[in-house]
Amino acid sequence: MAAHFDGIEWKTVDVGTTESLRYVWLAGGGELTFGTLDRVFTRALGTGEDNPSPDGWAERGKVTPPSGASSYVTAAWGRTGSNAMWVATNTEVWRINADGTTLTPKTGVLTSTCKTLPCTWLRGLDGATPNVVWGVGETGTAIRITNADGESPTVQVMNALTWSTLSGVWAVSDTEAWAVGARGLVIHNVGATFGWQVAEVPTQEHLHAIAGSSSSDVWAVGDRGVVLHYDGATWSRIKVAGLARRRPELLSVWVPEPGKVWIGGQGVLLSLGGKR
Numbered sequence: 053m054a055a056h057f058d059g060i061e062w063k064t065v066d067v068g069t070t071e072s073l074r075y076v077w078l079a080g081g082g083e084l085t086f087g088t089l090d091r092v093f094t095r096a097l098g099t100g101e102d103n104p105s106p107d108g109w110a111e112r113g114k115v116t117p118p119s120g121a122s123s124y125v126t127a128a129w130g131r132t133g134s135n136a137m138w139v140a141t142n143t144e145v146w147r148i149n150a151d152g153t154t155l156t157p158k159t160g161v162l163t164s165t166c167k168t169l170p171c172t173w174l175r176g177l178d179g180a181t182p183n184v185v186w187g188v189g190e191t192g193t194a195i196r197i198t199n200a201d202g203e204s205p206t207v208q209v210m211n212a213l214t215w216s217t218l219s220g221v222w223a224v225s226d227t228e229a230w231a232v233g234a235r236g237l238v239i240h241n242v243g244a245t246f247g248w249q250v251a252e253v254p255t256q257e258h259l260h261a262i263a264g265s266s267s268s269d270v271w272a273v274g275d276r277g278v279v280l281h282y283d284g285a286t287w288s289r290i291k292v293a294g295l296a297r298r299r300p301e302l303l304s305v306w307v308p309e310p311g312k313v314w315i316g317g318q319g320v321l322l323s324l325g326g327k328r
Contacts, residue, residue, distance in 0.1 A: 067105055127176055210248065276301075302322075
C-alpha cells in the first residue's frame with residue numbers, strides 16, 4: 053500500500069502490487085519503492101514494463117547486489133533528489149544508481165570489508181550530504197561511511213557504548229548524528245571521531261526512529277505510542293492526542309521543517325503542525 057500527500061490531503065496510490073512496501077526513495081526526477089529486491093517499482097524513472105499502473109508506477113524487476121550475495125534488505129536510504137540509494141543487507145552495504153532510465157547496482161562497501169568490519173545487519177542509514185553516510189545496527193554497530201559519493205567509500209567504526217540493537221539514525225551534519233535503539237536508548241555523536249554519548253530520556257520503551265530539523269529540534273518514536281522531543285537541552289515525552297487507549301508501535305518519523313512532524317506506525321499516521 054502507498055499514499056501521497058499533496059499539501060492538502062492524503063490519497064492512496066496504485067503502485068501495481070499488493071505486497072508490502074518498506075522503502076521509498078524520492079530520486080532525481082522520480083520515485084522508487086520496494087519491499088524486497090525481487091520486485092522494485094519506479095515512477096518517472098524510465099519506462100519499466102509496458103503496462104504501468106494507473107498512477108504511473110512500473111515494475112522494474114529484480115535488482116541484484118553487485119557481489120551477487122544476499123538480497124535480504126535490512127535498511128535503505130537515499131537523499132531526496134540524488135541519483136544513488138544506499139542499501140544494507142545482512143552481508144554488505146551497496147548502492148543503487150538511477151542513471152536516466154537504468155537502475156544499476158554499484159559497489160559501496162566491499163563484502164570482504166564487511167567480513168571484518170561491522171557493516172552487516174545495519175538497521176538504520178542516513179546522511180546530511182552525499183559525501184557521508186551514518187549507519188547503525190545490531191549489537192551496537194555504529195559506522196560512518198566517508199567518500200560515500202565517490203568510487204571507493206571508506207568505513208569508520210565507532211564505539212556506540214552499547215551492545216544493544218540500534219534501530220534508527222539521523223544525521224544532523226557530516227560530523228553530528230543521533231541514534232536510537234532498545235530499551236529507550238538514545239545516543240549522540242558530535243565530531244564524528246569524538247565518540248558517542250548516552251542521553252537521558254524519560255522512557256524504557258524500544259525506540260525505532262529519530263529525526264529533526266536542527267540540533268535543538270529532535271524527535272524520537274517507539275513502542276507503545278512513545279513520542280520524545282529534544283529542545284537542545286533536555287528530552288521530554290510528548291502526549292499524542294486522538295489515540296484513545298491505543299498504544300501502537302511508532303516506526304518512522306520525518307521533520308520537514310521546525311514545527312511540522314510526521315510519524316508513521318502500526319495502523320496510524322500522525323501529524324504535528326500544518327495540514328493533517
